[in-house]
Amino acid sequence: MTTDTTTKDTTPGAPTPGTTVLDARGVTMRFGGLTAVNGVDLTVNSGEIVGLIGPNGAGKTTFFNCLTGLYIPTEGEVRYKGTVLPAKSFKVTAAGIARTFQNIRLFANMTVLENVLVGRHTRTKEGFWSAVLRGPGFHRAEATSRERAMELLEFVGLAPKAGHLARNLPYGEQRKLEIARALASEPGLLLLDEPTAGMNPQETRATEELVFAIRDQGTAVLVIEHDMRFIFNLCDRVAVLVQGEKLIEGDSATVQGDERVIAAYLGEPLANDPGAAEAAEVEAAEAHAQADTTTDTAAGKENDR
């Protein structure tokens, strides 16, 4: 795996830096009466790593699910390279968006190599009969897939463990394998949902290098993460979700220094935030009740005399 964090892909056919890969507009997702994501706009350009942060329950994973066809947004539109995405996750993967999940979802009893090969299926043109009859076309395609899968394992540093069962890998390597499997579909955009959750500092640092290398190979990245140091080191741009709405978006320095972001993480009420009116009402009611109790107590003391 290369650890060069500065070079950009200059091979022919690589996307022009700065072109829009993902364009999400007004994405809203409601579950009954709960609005988990509310009118969120977000773009990711080629050559970029964009971070999506926010407190627990802010709507980050729901937004990811809207991007990958797992959920059909109640409102809004998601375009990948200018085309509106189909509302089926396998079609979204075929279009060029791959993802990893918050909780590792590997095929535990398959080998490391087989897990990556599963990720290749959207890029394999051989059909059902070819697989059943196992003709020369099938064997050629299988050999190409294995070669590409081994390249990816080399890239993430797991080639020596290609024959191991996935369940026997240490945690950090299982996360790497998930990334390799996602890359096997040759995505133009990779969505990572909490890629460093449960990792030690060395594993987190290695993941950072891996994400830079993925970006340098021409894949744009959108990443959800709670580890702020990781996010602010890694991302060109960071968007903050709070209670389903985008609070702010900017470079790491801007977002890190924004008082509203700090307040959102500390749980302080924000000016103009979605729950501010209700919080103010509750506070006023509590203050009123407190005042009544004080008066009653004073009056009681008066009557006791």
Ligand SMILES: Nc1ncnc2c1ncn2[C@@H]1O[C@H](COP(=O)(O)OP(=O)(O)OP(=O)(O)O)[C@@H](O)[C@H]1O
């Ligand atoms: N399938 C669902 N049905 C009903 N409510 C849901 C569903 N999925 C998520 N929610 C709710 O939507 C809100 C946003 O949840 P979501 O998991 O997207 O937040 P998050 O920012 O990813 O949180 P975390 O950082 O804890 O993973 C939460 O109130 C959650 O309970």
